[in-house]
Amino acid sequence: MFTGLIEETGVMKRIGRQGEAMLLTIGASKVLEGVQDGDSISVNGVCLTVVSFDRASFTVDVMPQTYRHSNLSEVKLGQRVNLERAMAAGGRFGGHIVQGHVDGTGVIVSRTADANAVVYRIKPSEEERMRYIIPQGSVTIDGISLTVFDVHNETFAVSIIPHTLRETALQDKKAGDTINIECDILGKYVDHLLHYGSRSGESAVPSGSAGKGGNSLSAAFLADNGFM
Numbered sequence: 001m002f003t004g005l006i007e008e009t010g011v012m013k014r015i016g017r018q019g020e021a022m023l024l025t026i027g028a029s030k031v032l033e034g035v036q037d038g039d040s041i042s043v044n045g046v047c048l049t050v051v052s053f054d055r056a057s058f059t060v061d062v063m064p065q066t067y068r069h070s071n072l073s074e075v076k077l078g079q080r081v082n083l084e085r086a087m088a089a090g091g092r093f094g095g096h097i098v099q100g101h102v103d104g105t106g107v108i109v110s111r112t113a114d115a116n117a118v119v120y121r122i123k124p125s126e127e128e129r130m131r132y133i134i135p136q137g138s139v140t141i142d143g144i145s146l147t148v149f150d151v152h153n154e155t156f157a158v159s160i161i162p163h164t165l166r167e168t169a170l171q172d173k174k175a176g177d178t179i180n181i182e183c184d185i186l187g188k189y190v191d192h193l194l195h196y197g198s199r200s201g202e203s204a205v206p207s208g209s210a211g212k213g214g215n216s217l218s219a220a221f222l223a224d225n226g227f228m
Contacts, residue, residue: 002042002084002098004138004145006168007031009080010043013057020064022072024048027057031083040086040100044169045143045180046070047086047100070102071142071178080169082143096138096145102180103129103188106141109155110175118165120173121157124181130154131191132183140182144168 007030014025024043031041032053039050041058048060067073075081106124113119122141124130133139133156137148141158150157165171173179 004098006082007084009169010083012079020067022062025059031085042084042100042143044081070180105178106181108177117159123155132187138184142179
């Protein structure tokens, strides 16, 4: 698990490609402190496993599933990426619950200045992702924990303070660039439970369950199940 607080930006040192499989070597320093083979490091919001490392870099595998659903397929040599180690037990929880399981990508529609902040307006590549984007809710963009401040039709906006812009690779992003999106896990679980069985390809819902036939929670359901 991660928090969405970027520890440092790394630099892409080596990119090996074989079809939709990749082997990436990333130059870093802070995230290498105490690193071991098998550790998890978030790279642009994607949880990846360290397969080897030295004093100045670490190497990770990217499988086809990740290649197809993240912007790692577009990385270039010398490009900066956001890095965060998995959260240590007992560590300070300063962002929100981030799994490193990217839901998909989005495109930056615009980047505009707003006093001391920079506003990015983003359009998810899949419109259905907007169901999880809530004003004043949490969203992860390229591994950064951010607050949604506006939702409009097929886009949403986040406002970036100077510190975040200065300390992350988001400063390199402009309109037209692709970013990784991870929606708030709490919203995804609630949505799934409420609608389980009502969408194509899902198992049937047991009789009396919330979400049966696409219905939402009701007072009757809560009473029947001992919540009232």
